Amino acid sequence: FSGKKEIDAALLEDIEETLLTGDVGAATTKRLVDALRDRLDRNDLADSERVWEALREDSRRILSVDSPGFGSAAKQSPLVILMVGVNGAGKTTTTAKLAGRYKQAGQKVLLAAADTFRAAAVQQLEMWGQRVGVTVHKAKDGAKPSAVVYEAVARGVAEGFDVVIADTAGRLQNKAPLMEELRKTRDAAGKACPGAPHEVLLVLDAVTGQNALSQAKEFREALDVTGVVLTKLDGTAKGGVILAVVDEFKLPVRFIGVGEKADDLRDFDTAEFIEALFS
Amino acid sequence: TLTEGFRKARQKLTGVAELTEADIEAALRDVRLSLLEADVELNVTRRFLGRVKEKMLGQVVKLRAESQGKKATITPDQLFVKACQEELVAMMSSPDGAQLTEAPKGTPTIVMMVGLQGQGKTTTSAKLAKLLTEEGKKVLLVAADLQRPAAVEQLTVLGQKVNVPVFSAPNSTPVEVCRRALALAKVQKKDVVIFDTAGRLAIDTVLMDELRAIKSETKPQNILLVVNAAIGQNALATATAFHDTLGLTGIALTMLDGDARGGAALAIREVTGIPIRYAGVGESLDKLEAFRPDGMASRILG
Ligand SMILES: Nc1nc2c(ncn2[C@@H]2O[C@H](COP(=O)(O)OP(=O)(O)OP(=O)(O)O)[C@@H](O)[C@H]2O)c(=O)[nH]1
Numbered sequence: 042f043s044g045k046k047e048i049d050a051a052l053l054e055d056i057e058e059t060l061l062t063g064d065v066g067a068a069t070t071k072r073l074v075d076a077l078r079d080r081l082d083r084n085d086l087a088d089s090e091r092v093w094e095a096l097r098e099d100s101r102r103i104l105s106v107d108s109p110g111f112g113s114a115a116k117q118s119p120l121v122i123l124m125v126g127v128n129g130a131g132k133t134t135t136t137a138k139l140a141g142r143y144k145q146a147g148q149k150v151l152l153a154a155a156d157t158f159r160a161a162a163v164q165q166l167e168m169w170g171q172r173v174g175v176t177v178h179k180a181k182d183g184a185k186p187s188a189v190v191y192e193a194v195a196r197g198v199a200e201g202f203d204v205v206i207a208d209t210a211g212r213l214q215n216k217a218p219l220m221e222e223l224r225k226t227r228d229a230a231g232k233a234c235p236g237a238p239h240e241v242l243l244v245l246d247a248v249t250g251q252n253a254l255s256q257a258k259e260f261r262e263a264l265d266v267t268g269v270v271l272t273k274l275d276g277t278a279k280g281g282v283i284l285a286v287v288d289e290f291k292l293p294v295r296f297i298g299v300g301e302k303a304d305d306l307r308d309f310d311t312a313e314f315i316e317a318l319f320s
Numbered sequence: 321t322l323t324e325g326f327r328k329a330r331q332k333l334t335g336v337a338e339l340t341e342a343d344i345e346a347a348l349r350d351v352r353l354s355l356l357e358a359d360v361e362l363n364v365t366r367r368f369l370g371r372v373k374e375k376m377l378g379q380v381v382k383l384r385a386e387s388q389g390k391k392a393t394i395t396p397d398q399l400f401v402k403a404c405q406e407e408l409v410a411m412m413s414s415p416d417g418a419q420l421t422e423a424p425k426g427t428p429t430i431v432m433m434v435g436l437q438g439q440g441k442t443t444t445s446a447k448l449a450k451l452l453t454e455e456g457k458k459v460l461l462v463a464a465d466l467q468r469p470a471a472v473e474q475l476t477v478l479g480q481k482v483n484v485p486v487f488s489a490p491n492s493t494p495v496e497v498c499r500r501a502l503a504l505a506k507v508q509k510k511d512v513v514i515f516d517t518a519g520r521l522a523i524d525t526v527l528m529d530e531l532r533a534i535k536s537e538t539k540p541q542n543i544l545l546v547v548n549a550a551i552g553q554n555a556l557a558t559a560t561a562f563h564d565t566l567g568l569t570g571i572a573l574t575m576l577d578g579d580a581r582g583g584a585a586l587a588i589r590e591v592t593g594i595p596i597r598y599a600g601v602g603e604s605l606d607k608l609e610a611f612r613p614d615g616m617a618s619r620i621l622g
Pocket residue numbers: 126127128129130131132133134135156159162209210211212244272273274275276297298299300301305437438468519521
C-alpha cells in the first residue's frame with residue numbers, strides 16, 4: 042500500500058514529465074511543480090483531480106495578461122500592424138490570414154511586402170493578396186524594407202485604408218544588423234503615421250523549444266513587441282514554451298495559426314490552450 | 321543556461337580529491353536542468369546522464385589506482401567535462417558523415433528533401449545543389465511543392481543563383497513532377513536529382529501518403545529530413561513519424577547560425593539512429609556544411 046508521500050511524488054513526476062515534454066521548460070516546470078508540492082505538503086489538495094485542477098489554474102493565471110483590445114492603440118485609421126519573427130515561423134501566411142479576416146469584416150486592407158530579401162517573398166505575398174482580395178504594396182527593385190513600409194503606411198493614410206499590415210523578412214535574433222534593420226523599419230512606419238506601428242506581432246512557431254525565450258527577449262528589446270501569434274498548433278507540438286514567454290515578458294498571445302489556409306487563424310483562447318497542453 | 325549548468329557542475333567537482341558517487345550525482349543534477357533547457361528530450365537526457373555517471377564511476381576506480389603515490393593526471397572536473405563531451409560526440413557521430421548514397425552507375429542519384437513547414441527545405445535543396453555542383457556533379461533541382469504560394473518561383477530563383485536548372489510542371493501532381501523530372505534527368509545524364517517537397521505535418525495522412533508515392537515511384541537513395549535546430553521536444557515524434565513512413569537516410573539541421581543550442585538533434589540521432597549529415601549555417605546559398613559532431617557537442621555543452 043502506497044503512502045501519501047509516494048502517491049504525491051509519483052503524481053508530481055507525471056506532471057513534471059507532461060510539462061517538460063510540452064516544451065514548458067525546466068524553470069517554469071520547477072515553479073509550477075514546487076507550488077503544487079507545497080500545497081500537497083500542507084494537505085491543501087485532496088486528490089489528484091484537485092492537483093491537475095490547481096495546475097490548470099496556475100497556468101491560466103500565467104497566461105492571463107491584462108492587455109488592451111487588439112488594435113485599440115490606433116485612435117484613427119489606419120491601424121498599422123508589423124509582423125516580425127525568425128525565419129519560417131509563418132509571418133507571411135499569418136499576414137494573409139489576418140488580412141482576410143479584416144477584409145471579411147468589411148475593412149479596407151493594404152499589405153506591405155517589406156521582405157525585399159528572400160527569393161520570391163514578394164510574389165508569395167502578392168499571390169496571397171490575390172487569394173484574399175486585398176491590395177499589396179511593393180517597392181521598386183532593391184528598395185530598403187523601411188522604404189517599403191514608409192510608402193505603404195503613407196499610402197494607407199492618404200488613400201483611407203483601415204488596416205495596413207507589413208510583412209517583414211525572417212531573421213535570427215542574434216543577428217544585430219538585421220535587428221537594427223527591423224528597428225529602422227518600425228521607425229519608418231511611425232514617420233509616415235504618428236503612433237504607428239500600433240501592434241508589433243512576434244510570430245512564434247509552436248514547435249520551437251526553449252529558443253523561443255531568446256527570440257522573445259531579443260525582438261522585444263529591439264522593437265517593443267506588443268503581442269504574439271503562435272503558429273502551427275494544428276501539429277502535434279503543444280507550444281508549451283509560450284507559458285515561459287508570457288510569464289517572463291508579459292506579452293499577450295493574440296492569435297493562433299491552425300493550418301495553411303486563409304481562414305486558419307483563431308483568437309487565442311487560454312482555457313482551450315491549457316486543455317490541449319495537458320491532454 | 322547550459323553553460324551555467326556545466327560550470328556549476330564543474331565547480332562542485334573542482335578541488336575534490338576523492339570523487340564519490342554522491343559528488344557525481346550532485347554534478348549531474350546541474351547538468352540535467354541545463355540539458356532540458358537546451359531542448360534535449362527527457363528520456364535522452366536520462367540515458368545520457370546514466371552513461372556519463374557510469375563512465376565517471378569507472379574512471380574513479382582507475383584514478384584511485386593510478387594516484388597511489390603519484391599526482392593524478394586529470395582532475396575530477398576535467399574528467400567530468402571530458403566524459404560529457406565524449407558521450408555527446410559518440411551519440412551524434414555516424415560512420416559516413418555527409419556522404420550521400422549514390423545510385424548504381426549510369427543512373428542519377430536522387431535526394432528527396434522532406435519535413436515540417438518552414439524548416440528550410442527549399443533553401444537547403446538549393447544549397448545542396450550548389451555544393452554538389454562544386455564537386456563537379458551535374459545537378460537537377462525539382463520543384464515538387466505545388467501547394468505553397470510561389471514555392472516554384474522561390475526554387476527557380478535560387479536555382480538561377482547557383483546556376484542549377486530547376487524542373488517544374490505547373491499542371492501536374494507532385495508525384496508526376498518527380499517522375500517526369502527523373503525521366504528527364506536520365507535522358508540528360510544528370511548525376512544528382514534533388515526533389516524539394518512541400519512542408520507537411522507528420523500526422524497529415526494524405527500528404528504523408530503523397531511522400532510515400534513519390535518514394536515508390538522514384539526509389540530515392542537519399543531521403544533527408546530538414547529540421548530547424550530550434551525545434552523543441554516534438555522533434556523526436558516528428559522524426560520518428562517521417563522515419564516510420566519513409567525510412568529516412570539522413571538529417572539536415574538548419575539555422576545553426578542562430579543561438580539555439582540544438583539539443584533536439586541529439587534525441588533524433590540517439591533514438592532513431594538516423595545520421596545527421598548536414599548543417600545549415602546561414603541564409604545564403606554557400607552556407608551548408610557537413611555536420612560536425614564535436615562542434616555540436618561543444619555547442620550543446622556551452
Ligand atoms: N500547418 C501549418 N503551417 C503553417 C501555419 N502557418 C504557416 N504555415 C506554413 O509554414 C510555412 C512557412 O510560412 P511563411 O508564412 O512563409 O513563414 P515566414 O515566417 O514568412 O517565413 P520567412 O519569410 O521565410 O521567414 C509555409 O509552408 C506555411 O504554409 C500554421 O498555422 N499551420
